[in-house]
Amino acid sequence: MAVNAGSASADTVGGELRQRFPQGIAWSAAIVLSWFYLNRASVQWLWQAAQELSLLNGLMLAAGGLVLLVQMLRQPSQWQLSPTPTLRVAPVALIFGCGLGAIATQWVLNLEQVPVVLLMLGTYSWLGLHIAPAIWRRGLAVAVAIAILLPFSVQFTTGLGFPSRILTAHAVEFLLHHFQIAALSSEDIIVLDTGLARVDLPCSGLKSLWTGTLFLLAATGLEGRQIGLRWLLVCLANIGLLILANIVRVFTLVGILHVLGQPALAETLHLPLGVIGFVAVCAIAWGLLQWVPRNRGPVVPKPLTLQPSFQAKIAPAGIVLCLIALTLLPRPGAIASHPPDLAHVPLSAAIQTVSIPLNSYEQDFFAAHSNASVQKQHFQFQGLSGDLLMVGSSSWQGHHAPELCLISSGFEVSHMEPRQLTPEILGRWLMLNGDRQSAAYWFQSAHRTTDDYLTRIWADVSRQESSWVLVSIVFDHPENAQQDNVQSFLQTVHETIRENLNSPSADI
Numbered sequence: 001m002a003v004n005a006g007s008a009s010a011d012t013v014g015g016e017l018r019q020r021f022p023q024g025i026a027w028s029a030a031i032v033l034s035w036f037y038l039n040r041a042s043v044q045w046l047w048q049a050a051q052e053l054s055l056l057n058g059l060m061l062a063a064g065g066l067v068l069l070v071q072m073l074r075q076p077s078q079w080q081l082s083p084t085p086t087l088r089v090a091p092v093a094l095i096f097g098c099g100l101g102a103i104a105t106q107w108v109l110n111l112e113q114v115p116v117v118l119l120m121l122g123t124y125s126w127l128g129l130h131i132a133p134a135i136w137r138r139g140l141a142v143a144v145a146i147a148i149l150l151p152f153s154v155q156f157t158t159g160l161g162f163p164s165r166i167l168t169a170h171a172v173e174f175l176l177h178h179f180q181i182a183a184l185s186s187e188d189i190i191v192l193d194t195g196l197a198r199v200d201l202p203c204s205g206l207k208s209l210w211t212g213t214l215f216l217l218a219a220t221g222l223e224g225r226q227i228g229l230r231w232l233l234v235c236l237a238n239i240g241l242l243i244l245a246n247i248v249r250v251f252t253l254v255g256i257l258h259v260l261g262q263p264a265l266a267e268t269l270h271l272p273l274g275v276i277g278f279v280a281v282c283a284i285a286w287g288l289l290q291w292v293p294r295n296r297g298p299v300v301p302k303p304l305t306l307q308p309s310f311q312a313k314i315a316p317a318g319i320v321l322c323l324i325a326l327t328l329l330p331r332p333g334a335i336a337s338h339p340p341d342l343a344h345v346p347l348s349a350a351i352q353t354v355s356i357p358l359n360s361y362e363q364d365f366f367a368a369h370s371n372a373s374v375q376k377q378h379f380q381f382q383g384l385s386g387d388l389l390m391v392g393s394s395s396w397q398g399h400h401a402p403e404l405c406l407i408s409s410g411f412e413v414s415h416m417e418p419r420q421l422t423p424e425i426l427g428r429w430l431m432l433n434g435d436r437q438s439a440a441y442w443f444q445s446a447h448r449t450t451d452d453y454l455t456r457i458w459a460d461v462s463r464q465e466s467s468w469v470l471v472s473i474v475f476d477h478p479e480n481a482q483q484d485n486v487q488s489f490l491q492t493v494h495e496t497i498r499e500n501l502n503s504p505s506a507d508i
Contacts (some may be wrong), residue, residue, distance in 0.1 A: 035123065041117075095125040098118040099323065107332045141231055225289055234288045348496065355376070362376075382478065390497070438477070446496050
């Protein structure tokens with residue numbers, strides 16, 4: 001009789017499950033659609049970024065997703081999949097926390113990847129309504145790691161690739177100063193008295209960061225290590241060591257090339273140093289992984305229980321209504337997409353100017369950035385002559401460090417230093433072609449100037465100021481920055497741009 005009763009009970013549960021299956025799928029789809037509608041801008045960004053993935057990265061992601069899907073379909077009881085969303089505190093709290101966080105961060109940061117991170121983490125939270133809580137908690141740390149790394153890795157130019165190169169250059173500059181070697185970083189280059197070093201995309205360290213994290217995830221799965229606090233600490237240590245190894249590599253190459261003057265040796269060691277550093281970090285990460293306990297065994301499936309019919313309807317409906325309500329919360333206005341108009345900037349009548357065309361490097365750069373307004377002129381002023389380039393942009397990607405253009409145009413940067421060019425202009429003063437020419441540049445907003453491109457980027461990302469003008473001046477002859485005519489010229493250009501940025505028609 002007991003066996004028959006158990007069979008009857010199972011049949012009852014199975015029959016009720018089959019009746020609720022279409023309803024459960026409908027409610028689950030409603031939650032997903034309302035979640036994606038709340039984060040529609042992030043979904044669009046992620047879709048566009050995915051189309052720019054390399055073939056290798058795309059295949060790796062597709063293979064990982066396929067393996068996970070096959071495992072879920074082959075062992076549904078192990079995952080304790082439920083078609084009906086089950087109200088659980090942790091997943092629901094994380095869903096709404098990610099939704100509110102995505103809206104709140106937009107008021108603070110103008111960085112598309114941050115809401116995308118929260119979108120991916122919130123999507124994993126939705127999965128927690130359909131699988132066993134123990135399995136969901138076990139995969140949470142991996143979901144956090146992938147959600148953080150993926151959005152910043154799919155776009156190397158507009159994600160972390162470019163800023164990471166700048167930060168690497170700054171870190172190497174700091175180390176060189178520690179060893180009493182004069183150096184100055186600017187954008188992704190390092191200027192030394194003996195030459196110029198370029199921190200290119202392979203030196204950013206992002207690819208090794210991505211591959212090293214995949215290695216840690218693979219090692220974790222093969223050894224059956226628990227995903228928890230200890231694993232997360234190992235993951236953070238792995239990331240820190242990969243960043244440190246890349247900085248040491250770039251520092252070593254700069255020292256060999258520009259301090260010891262051994263370009264052949266630097267070229268020979270370029271690839272081996274990267275491989276040695278990566279392998280060493282992976283070995284250390286594997287050693288640290290031994291500190292993480294192994295899984296105690298597979299999760300024992302629990303008997304499937306169904307929520308009361310009333311609760312099964314009210315819980316998902318409440319989630320959907322709350323997600324839709326979040327769409328009504330105010331969001332910050334869009335950053336001005338139109339750059340400051342420099343087409344008709346009225347320079348002082350004392351400055352004689354003639355428009356000149358951009359060189360090939362400048363044409364290629366600004367052709368890829370439609371949000372930039374460019375004006376280039378040859379000037380004459382009180383015995384001074386040279387070229388004046390002004391670039392207005394509402395995005396940091398429309399600007400660059402001018403010395404890169406100078407180098408690409410055939411100039412040799414002999415010396416560069418930050419300097420208070422005038423009481424109101426903090427910029428950089430350069431000597432070119434063996435001190436036969438002088439140059440100056442600065443980044444200017446409506447309220448300040450700076451010589452640091454990283455400061456200009458942060459002003460945009462932190463939503464402080466988006467509209468900036470890059471001013472780059474190349475004098476035909478060597479000049480002294482303290483000369484009266486040089487001071488007067490720089491101040492006149494600065495005043496003209498400030499008036500343009502503060503005009504009522506300017507997009508600030």
